[in-house]
Amino acid sequence: MLSDALLLPLVHWGISFVVAFVVMAAMGSQ
Amino acid sequence: MIAWLKRLRGMKWSAREDTPDTHLQKAGTPSMGGLGIIGAAVVSYFGVQATGAVVYSLAGYGMATGVAGILRPVMWGVLLLLPFCAVAHAALGLADDWSKATGRGGLRARTKLLGQIVAANLFLIGVVWANLMVQTWLPSRVSAASIPFSFSVPLWLAFTVALLVIVGVSNAVNITDGIDGLAAGLSVQVGLAFLIISPKVVVLLQWENSAAAFWAPLAGACAGFLIFNKHKAQVFMGDTGSLALGAALGAAAVMTRTVFLLPFIGFVFFVEMFSVMLQVAYFKYTRKKSGEGKRIFRRAPLHHHFELGGWSEKRVVLTFWTVNLVATAIGLALWSVGILPRFP
Numbered sequence: 001m002l003s004d005a006l007l008l009p010l011v012h013w014g015i016s017f018v019v020a021f022v023v024m025a026a027m028g029s030q
Numbered sequence: 031m032i033a034w035l036k037r038l039r040g041m042k043w044s045a046r047e048d049t050p051d052t053h054l055q056k057a058g059t060p061s062m063g064g065l066g067i068i069g070a071a072v073v074s075y076f077g078v079q080a081t082g083a084v085v086y087s088l089a090g091y092g093m094a095t096g097v098a099g100i101l102r103p104v105m106w107g108v109l110l111l112l113p114f115c116a117v118a119h120a121a122l123g124l125a126d127d128w129s130k131a132t133g134r135g136g137l138r139a140r141t142k143l144l145g146q147i148v149a150a151n152l153f154l155i156g157v158v159w160a161n162l163m164v165q166t167w168l169p170s171r172v173s174a175a176s177i178p179f180s181f182s183v184p185l186w187l188a189f190t191v192a193l194l195v196i197v198g199v200s201n202a203v204n205i206t207d208g209i210d211g212l213a214a215g216l217s218v219q220v221g222l223a224f225l226i227i228s229p230k231v232v233v234l235l236q237w238e239n240s241a242a243a244f245w246a247p248l249a250g251a252c253a254g255f256l257i258f259n260k261h262k263a264q265v266f267m268g269d270t271g272s273l274a275l276g277a278a279l280g281a282a283a284v285m286t287r288t289v290f291l292l293p294f295i296g297f298v299f300f301v302e303m304f305s306v307m308l309q310v311a312y313f314k315y316t317r318k319k320s321g322e323g324k325r326i327f328r329r330a331p332l333h334h335h336f337e338l339g340g341w342s343e344k345r346v347v348l349t350f351w352t353v354n355l356v357a358t359a360i361g362l363a364l365w366s367v368g369i370l371p372r373f374p
Contacts, residue, residue: 008091009230012082013242017221017250020074024254027031027066028265 032258032265035060041131046208050329050337059263062127064271067214067251068120072113074247079109104167107160108237111153112244112281118149119200119277123269143197146273150196153281154189177237178287181373188374195289196280199296202303203276204269209333210261212347214252216298216354217275221249223295223358224282227365241282248278261344287372294361298354305332 035041038060045057079100087096099105122137122145130136137145157178165177179188207213228242252275258264267275276299283292293300309330317323327335336346364370 009228009239009242012078013225013246016074016078016243016247017253019078020070020247020250021254023070023073024066024251025257027070028063028254028258030031030033 031063031066032060035062035265038131042133043131048329049208050334052337052343056263059266061131061266061268062124062270063255063259063265064120064123064127064267064269064274066265067248067255067267067271068116068274070251070254071244071247072117074250075113075244078247079243104163107156107163108240108285111156111160112240112278112285114156115149115153115196115281116244116248116274116278118152119146120270120274122146122149123204123271123273126273127268127270146197146200146277147193150193150200150277150281153196153277154192154284157285158185158189178284179374181287181371183374192284192289192374195283195292196277198303199280199283199292199299200273200276202296202299203279204272205306205331206299206302206333207267207272208331209337209347210263210343211256211259212298212333212350213272213275214255214259214267215347215351216296217252217279218249218256219351219354219358220279220295221245221252223291223362224286225249226362227288227291228286238286241286241288244278245282248275261347284374287374288365288370289373290370291361291365294364295358296354297357297361298350302331302333305335306330 036043041060043058043060045054083097083100087098100109122142125145126137126142136142161177161179178192179185181188203213203217206216224241224245228239231239255265255267255271259267279292279296279299283289305327309325309327312326313323328338329335333346333350336349337343341349361370
């Protein structure tokens with residue numbers, strides 16, 4: 001199982017990747 | 031955004047000069063899409079950092095990651111320097127793109143270079159200053175090995191090399207950006223590489239993961255940008271995007287002390303830059319020697335050489351992406367066994 005120490009950054013960086021992707025995709029299709 | 035760029039008054043989106051004739055059909059495609067990349071990345075970076083800080087505080091992770099940590103000025107250097115460097119270069123690129131699109135021919139090469147040097151210097155001075163702050167105020171919270179400029183060479187020398195790296199890489203990405211999807215796709219790879227090498231802990235003060243924290247949203251934004259920038263591109267990132275991504279790459283390497291890893295994870299950027307340097311040097315040399323300048327490549331940068339050799343844009347881009355992926359894998363392998371020294 002993933003430990004806190006690994007899970008935390010993966011979630012943190014994963015969310016920031018996805019948020020930036022969605023914002024860019026939304027802006028592009030405006 | 032694309033429709034908005036097309037509507038901008040007084041803008042004429044002409045095809046790039048000195049490109050193969052097939053690129054003439056790109057006239058009318060707006061540039062400055064880098065505004066979207068950097069905008070999306072910065073919004074996501076600060077949004078997720080701030081939200082994360084609240085969540086970490088509530089979950090009891092405390093000072094190192096929580097609100098109390100983010101509010102301490104001593105932490106701001108690590109948090110703000112990388113986004114600052116990217117935004118400063120984006121502003122410089124925007125001035126250049128704007129000047130080109132309004133028919134004023136772009137910034138002079140000398141002005142652009144001066145702007146890059148000033149922005150990179152401000153970033154590096156910030157890094158040195160932030161180092162001193164952290165070592166003075168929170169010496170127990172950082173390990174010396176993770177701090178930039180702790181390599182065993184004099185500060186002025188490390189500083190100069192770091193400056194060359196940032197200015198060089200931002201120009202290299204600028205040169206690479208000239209074919210649909212190439213620079214954006216390579217930047218996604220770079221972002222993922224920084225995620226792989228960074229220590230997997232979310233601690234605000236950790237210089238080593240500051241690159242991953244900013245490159246995660248940057249890679250996400252580049253991936254999102256690819257939807258519109260893949261062949262046939264509806265929008266280009268322009269200097270706004272390429273200078274900023276290049277500077278963010280060089281600056282992240284300085285912050286994480288991975289300058290020796292750079293030629294691997296940014297392999298294609300380096301090759302493209304050297305193709306231009308070689309072409310120019312060889313042309314000048316042969317012209318001086320025999321009176322007639324000769325070329326090594328059909329046209330520099332290298333992607334145009336392959337295009338003029340009959341390759342489609344798609345084929346060039348996919349090949350370059352794959353080559354970079356292999357180089358990145360080699361670099362990461364060398365890094366993980368500790369062959370590549372940490373610098374600066």
